[in-house]
Amino acid sequence: MLNLKSVLKYLFLFCMGIGILYLAFKDQNLGQIWAEIKNANFLWVALSAISVWIAHVLRALRWRMLFHSINYNVTFWNTYHAVIIGYLANLALPRFGEIGRCSVMLKSEKVPMFASIGTVITERLFDMFMLLLSALLMLIFQYDLVSDFLFNSIYVNIAAKIHSINYLWSIVLIVLILCIILAAIYFIRKALNKKFLRIYVGLKQGFNSYSNLQNKSLFITYTLGIWVFYFSSMYLAFSAIQATSGLGLNVGFxxxxxxxxAMVAPVQGGLGVFHWMVAQALVLYAVPFKDGLAYATILHSSQFLLTIILGCLSLLLVFSKRIKTNHI
Incomplete structure (x- = not known):
């Protein structure tokens, strides 16, 4: 059960996403944006959504490999349903999907919760590596375009904020943060009893899942495949509307x-942040911001709808299977 503090936190994050969405659209011609969306070629939107679905399938196959490496012979379909249900949960509560899919594996495959969490952290580290590697390649091959955006939109704003900070309050804040960290370390060490030892053992088992893999090259292939199909989804969606139909592979990247x-941001489904970031990316290539918003809205909406449909279907199948098992 969520307590009041958690509810307020997630409500705040949702409102923040709505706020960013409002700021992105407030000075735009909504009629023109809607006209572009309404006249979109939805065949390309469907192909884009299929690419995302294939990436989800590859993610399930990759995750299953980690379970097999620590001697949990889980089935593909239970792993797949857990992944999809996790994405569905993320639409309601950011980052809750990781716990949600581990809960599904606990119920359907009897995999201990913290062993599952360890495998999730392991695969997320690979995803973060791929994101940082992609960002580095983007900077290397498109430095002139991207560096201008980073300087004007991010560095200048951060520098202005830093100059406006009262340094006395900064010192007080740093000291307060250090005190909180020291207190947390003290209480964690004090609370290290048998329960925490079991948690540690479970997490360690999950963390060791990659090192225990017999076919690491296949795991890497799945990881690359996930990102290739994410890229394919972005690129195929360019052909959905006239304003983005001529954009090249470098723009898709x-x-x-x-x-x-944008999806790393702790906001439900990247709401608002996704739209703003994607539109800003296209502005670098002389695409008007309103057209970028139309493209981002089509892409985000198609993925949102895909997650709702697949997530509800997976929930239905998982629950129906549990009901049948309980009646046997």
């Missing part, structure tokens, strides 16, 4: 990196 950083 930049949009992928920007959108991936």
């Amino acid at each position: 930049t949009a992928l990196v920007f959108s991936s950083f």
